[in-house]
Amino acid sequence: MxxxxxxxxxxxxxxxxxxxxxxxxxxxxxxxxxxxxxxxxxxxxxxxxxxxxxxxxxxxxxxxxxxxxxxxxxxxxxxxxxxxxxxxxxxxxxxxxxxxxxxxxxxxxxxxxxxxxxxxxxxxxxxxxxxxxxxxxxxxxxxxxxxxxxLLYLKIVQSFDALSDKRAAYKALRDIEDSLGQYLGAITVINVGLGVAIGLAMWALGMPSPAVFGLMAFLFNFVPYLGAIAGALVATFVALMTFFGIGYPLFVGLVYMALTAIEGQLITPYYVSRRLRMNPVVVFGAIALGAYLWSIVGMVVAVPLLVVTSVIADHLPALHKFANFLSGESPPLLATTDTPT
Structure with missing residues (x-):
């Protein structure tokens, strides 16, 4: 309740x-x-x-x-x-x-x-x-x-009594800075590259206003998964209005999805620190919850808030298991032993 x-x-x-x-x-x-x-x-x-x-x-x-x-x-x-x-x-x-x-x-x-x-x-x-x-x-x-x-950092640190807690609080604040800066910096650079690639692809396919599609891809991709799907649907719809037939507009949508899939499956995992990767199920659930609570803004801030939550959970021993659940890292393989029959 x-x-x-x-x-x-x-x-x-x-x-x-x-x-x-x-x-x-x-x-x-x-x-x-x-x-x-x-x-x-x-x-x-x-x-x-x-x-x-x-x-x-x-x-x-x-x-x-x-x-x-x-x-x-x-x-x-x-x-x-x-x-x-x-x-x-x-x-x-x-x-x-x-x-x-x-x-x-x-x-x-x-x-x-x-x-x-x-x-x-x-x-x-x-x-x-x-x-x-x-x-x-x-x-x-x-x-x-x-x-x-x-001054804000100082007031937060001074609110703790033990010296170890003060150091942990300050380290948590600095880790939030580093994690958010690394995540949003890497994602922004990647989205710029994706926007350029999609803009060039739309231009090569004869789509109207290819620069707009590049800008749309840049903005939409800040919302994982759903942003790529929404962008592909918009590109397909505009292609339906621009070209005759259905096959070529569907091909335009597939090209958009292929570029976002390459970005999501190959480029982003390579450039985003493994420590900052989130559990895909948690990410999707957070985006859905953010959309339900705060509409579009909630979808945009869902992943950055997850990053902050993960950093805080990493610094609290009681929440280490929760931090492990949020993380997208693969867990170590369980050791198997042969038991006699």
């Missing part, structure tokens, strides 16, 4: 916990950079401001890269409707769901659809103040965390 109540509280307080979690994760990611800047005689306030400004610029560039193709896609809805209808013309009698989807898309040109579109637009505009407020909260909290990072 305590676990259920905790989940309910986490879901209920999502408006507060999501920005706080994002700010603390970003703090641990940039903590080593902040310490390096301070060692070079850069004042802590300026270092914090530069780091927050870098985050703002990066987010703005990503949003600008997404906004243009999204608006172009909305303008092409009538064309997409006609192509989709022609694709499934022969399947209408047997696939009612697809027929309903076509009828819904066809209503985009009707006056009634304008009301639906207007309602959606109003809902987006209504949600914008809350979203902007949460983003501003994340940036402000991140600034103060970076500004007072050493």
């Amino acid at each position: 305590a676990f259920i109540l905790a989940l309910f509280a986490i879901s209920l307080a999502s408006g507060f916990l999501i920005p706080v979690t994002l700010a603390f994760l970003l703090f641990f990611v940039f903590a080593r950079l902040r310490r390096s800047m301070v060692r070079r005689k850069i004042p802590a306030g300026i270092a914090a401001g530069l780091i927050v400004l870098t985050v703002v610029v990066a987010v703005a560039l990503v949003l600008m890269a997404i906004a243009t193709p999204a608006s172009q896609l909305l303008d092409r809805i009538p064309e997409i409707t006609g192509r989709l209808e022609s694709k499934i013309q022969g399947l209408r009698g047997s696939i009612s769901l697809l027929d309903a989807a076509v009828m819904q898309l066809r209503r985009n040109g009707d006056p009634e659809s304008a009301v639906v579109t207007s309602s959606a637009f109003i809902a987006i505009v209504t949600a914008m103040p809350e979203l902007v407020g949460q983003v501003f909260f994340v940036l402000c909290l991140l600034f103060f965390l970076i500004l007072c990072g050493d």
